[in-house]
Amino acid sequence: MASLARLRVSRRLPQLARGIQTSADTTQLQDAPPSESSQPFTVKLHEDSFRAHNCDKPELDVQVSKDQLLGWYKQMQTMRRMEMAADALYKAKLIRGFCHLAIGQEAVSVGLEAGITPEDRVITAYRCHPFAVLRGGSIKGVIGELLGRQVGMSHGKGGSMHIFTPSFFGGNGIVGAQVPVGAGIAFAQKYLEKDTATFALYGDGASNQGQVFEAFNMAKLWNLPCVFVCENNKYGMGTSAERSSSNTEYFTRGDKIPGLQVNGMDIIATKQAVEYARQWTVAEKKGPLLLEFVTYRYGGHSMSDPGTTYRTREEVQRMRSTQDPIRGLQRYIEEWGVASEQELKQLDKEAKATVDAAVEEAKASPEPLVKDLWTDIYYKGTEPPFMRGREREEIHHY
Amino acid sequence: MSTLPRTAAGPLLRRMLHQTHARRAITNLEMPAMSPTMTEGGIASWKKQKGDSFTAGDVLLEIETDKATIDVEAQDDGVMGMIIVPDGTKNVVVGKVIALLAEEGDDISNLQPPPEDASSRQKQQQQQESESKASSSQSQDSKPSPSTPSAPSKDTHSSGTPSHSRPLFPSVHRLLLEHDVSKPSEIKGTGVRGMLTKGDVLAYLGMASGPTGTYKEAPPPAAQAQPKKEEYKPLDGPALRRLIASTMLQNSIKTRNPSPESPVSANFDSVLADYLPSTPASSSKPQTPAPLPAPKTTNWLDGLF
Numbered sequence: 130m131a132s133l134a135r136l137r138v139s140r141r142l143p144q145l146a147r148g149i150q151t152s153a154d155t156t157q158l159q160d161a162p163p164s165e166s167s168q169p170f171t172v173k174l175h176e177d178s179f180r181a182h183n184c185d186k187p188e189l190d191v192q193v194s195k196d197q198l199l200g201w202y203k204q205m206q207t208m209r210r211m212e213m214a215a216d217a218l219y220k221a222k223l224i225r226g227f228c229h230l231a232i233g234q235e236a237v238s239v240g241l242e243a244g245i246t247p248e249d250r251v252i253t254a255y256r257c258h259p260f261a262v263l264r265g266g267s268i269k270g271v272i273g274e275l276l277g278r279q280v281g282m283s284h285g286k287g288g289s290m291h292i293f294t295p296s297f298f299g300g301n302g303i304v305g306a307q308v309p310v311g312a313g314i315a316f317a318q319k320y321l322e323k324d325t326a327t328f329a330l331y332g333d334g335a336s337n338q339g340q341v342f343e344a345f346n347m348a349k350l351w352n353l354p355c356v357f358v359c360e361n362n363k364y365g366m367g368t369s370a371e372r373s374s375s376n377t378e379y380f381t382r383g384d385k386i387p388g389l390q391v392n393g394m395d396i397i398a399t400k401q402a403v404e405y406a407r408q409w410t411v412a413e414k415k416g417p418l419l420l421e422f423v424t425y426r427y428g429g430h431s432m433s434d435p436g437t438t439y440r441t442r443e444e445v446q447r448m449r450s451t452q453d454p455i456r457g458l459q460r461y462i463e464e465w466g467v468a469s470e471q472e473l474k475q476l477d478k479e480a481k482a483t484v485d486a487a488v489e490e491a492k493a494s495p496e497p498l499v500k501d502l503w504t505d506i507y508y509k510g511t512e513p514p515f516m517r518g519r520e521r522e523e524i525h526h527y
Numbered sequence: 528m529s530t531l532p533r534t535a536a537g538p539l540l541r542r543m544l545h546q547t548h549a550r551r552a553i554t555n556l557e558m559p560a561m562s563p564t565m566t567e568g569g570i571a572s573w574k575k576q577k578g579d580s581f582t583a584g585d586v587l588l589e590i591e592t593d594k595a596t597i598d599v600e601a602q603d604d605g606v607m608g609m610i611i612v613p614d615g616t617k618n619v620v621v622g623k624v625i626a627l628l629a630e631e632g633d634d635i636s637n638l639q640p641p642p643e644d645a646s647s648r649q650k651q652q653q654q655q656e657s658e659s660k661a662s663s664s665q666s667q668d669s670k671p672s673p674s675t676p677s678a679p680s681k682d683t684h685s686s687g688t689p690s691h692s693r694p695l696f697p698s699v700h701r702l703l704l705e706h707d708v709s710k711p712s713e714i715k716g717t718g719v720r721g722m723l724t725k726g727d728v729l730a731y732l733g734m735a736s737g738p739t740g741t742y743k744e745a746p747p748p749a750a751q752a753q754p755k756k757e758e759y760k761p762l763d764g765p766a767l768r769r770l771i772a773s774t775m776l777q778n779s780i781k782t783r784n785p786s787p788e789s790p791v792s793a794n795f796d797s798v799l800a801d802y803l804p805s806t807p808a809s810s811s812k813p814q815t816p817a818p819l820p821a822p823k824t825t826n827w828l829d830g831l832f
Binding site: 213216217219220221222225226427433435437442445446449450514 | 559561
């Protein structure tokens with residue numbers, strides 16, 4: 130069965146050059162997992178999990194432990210449930226406005242979190258709900274923010290493009306604008322002599338923005354500890370990558386910055402690549418690095434987009450059934466004897482229960498008060514004498 | 528990726544182990560809003576019937592909105608438990624329960640539609656109550672805020688920033704600070720909606736003669752207008768008759784007293800030459816009368832008698 134799976138995998142790729150493979154279940158067990166759940170054991174990634182540009186590929190042998198695998202499974206399942214709850218709330222017209230969901234891309238956020246420290250900085254665009262939760266936020270805070278309630282992380286006044294934690298810089302609305310800001314955060318880290326890395330994420334649609342290349346130049350020139358991460362989900366809104374970019378190998382777009390293309394559906398490969406990138410920028414101080422995660426989103430670009438006008442439903446179904454990151458990790462866990470199906474079902478239920486409870490809490494929270502229209506604009510104590518509101522007569526004196 | 532081994536054993540196991548949990552897994556499928564402006568829609572057709580199983584991403588039904596017919600996908604794997612609103616129903620309100628979904632292996636034989644009316648009415652009432660509470664609190668809050676700007680603004684203290692009931696221009700602000708004007712509200716504002724202008728402040732300080740200083744408006748273009756007033760008026764009856772009579776008089780004077788230049792050659796050929804196409808023979812003719820008119824003018828009657 131495993132050898133058949135391998136054959137099927139290689140036939141799926143356009144085999145002119147050795148391309149990357151994007152299945153979630155091709156990692157092989159090397160030695161038996163020990164009974165101790167926190168003891169690491171070795172697994173070997175598929176040889177086509179990485180492609181490198183002017184740098185070495187990471188090691189294919191990875192140390193993982195049972196606890197880690199189960200923790201990732203629970204995190205990914207929780208994130209999936211949270212995004213699905215947001216989908217249902219939007220369809221029930223409780224969430225209005227913009228809502229960009231990352232269903233299918235959970236391995237990127239959970240893998241990133243697994244490979245970095247809590248002091249590392251992360252900045253991304255609007256597909257940010259899993260990152261916000263994993264970087265120190267809460268599900269109640271994110272859902273509350275989407276619903277526009279006081280319990281939200283920006284007190285309900287910002288929405289998904291305005292969610293911050295001390296190590297997470299958003300949640301940014303303008304396409305590609307977060308990349309130069311990310312380079313700036315890396316500059317600040319270097320200036321303050323902190324041993325932390327900054328991960329500036331953007332999508333395949335934003336990769337052609339001019340300011341992204343300006344950020345690349347400055348990062349390479351000043352040797353900033355910045356890792357530029359391109360989440361290539363193959364569609365920039367409704368435009369496929371082939372129709373938008375002349376060079377779809379986004380990991381080579383850094384010119385002098387070395388790059389690494391990673392299978393973004395396999396959580397173990399993702400985590401390995403993130404650790405490699407952190408090692409590169411922080412420990413070895415080799416300057417910036419470009420990571421490209423090849424991943425896929427099942428939903429549309431946002432809740433207004435059905436997601437089927439520019440790709441076939443069969444393609445989405447195929448990706449769901451053959452390359453789903455959660456199913457892949459489930460397969461690993463069951464095949465390697467880490468846990469039984471029952472235990473995983475239990476984790477599923479716990480994830481669903483956590484998200485449901487958080488959603489109920491968020492729904493019960495009240496909407497912001499009218500006086501909150503004037504708070505959080507200026508740092509407390511530095512406000513101007515008065516602030517104009519929505520109409521000429523609406524003036525608030527601080 | 529093969530899922531055969533799992534699904535073959537799974538449902539059986541689950542059926543054996545989860546018989547008692549059948550009821551807990553029922554979820555309500557509510558009418559989704561396929562666009563933010565949709566309030567109700569119609570069920571076009573159900574793609575899954577009672578007892579059909581589906582995976583996440585499968586199309587469950589098609590919904591007709593006012594704009595288009597859109598597919599609704601399933602979020603999770605499951606089995607269709609019971610269809611409450613059948614094909615072809617129109618005007619289904621968003622949020623109404625349209626079906627019951629169950630998980631695989633659950634007992635779906637005796638499902639009953641939820642007591643939706645009571646719960647949905649309660650929800651609507653709660654929403655209306657909360658909306659009315661929110662709007663009343665908002666109206667109370669908004670009343671004090673418009674009253675504060677209408678109240679006279681606080682007077683300036685010499686160390687503070689000058690303030691005026693109207694916004695201050697940067698140039699005005701700077702002047703007020705430079706010259707330590709204590710009560711800018713005393714200066715009369717001649718700007719838009721009573722704003723202070725730089726000229727007002729300078730006049731107040733005595734550094735200018737008036738709010739507009741030495742600016743003189745250009746004199747109204749009265750001189751330019753007058754020549755234009757000679758418009759041509761349309762001719763009325765008497766004026767038209769006058770014009771006709773004067774033209775006739777001129778023509779009669781002209782015929783009585785022909786001007787010396789008129790060539791009076793009573794030659795038959797010369798008269799015809801006016802009407803014939805120019806030939807080399809006739810083209811020489813017009814040249815011959817040209818020197819002739821000078822001696823002939825006084826003898827026009829010679830040919831007659």
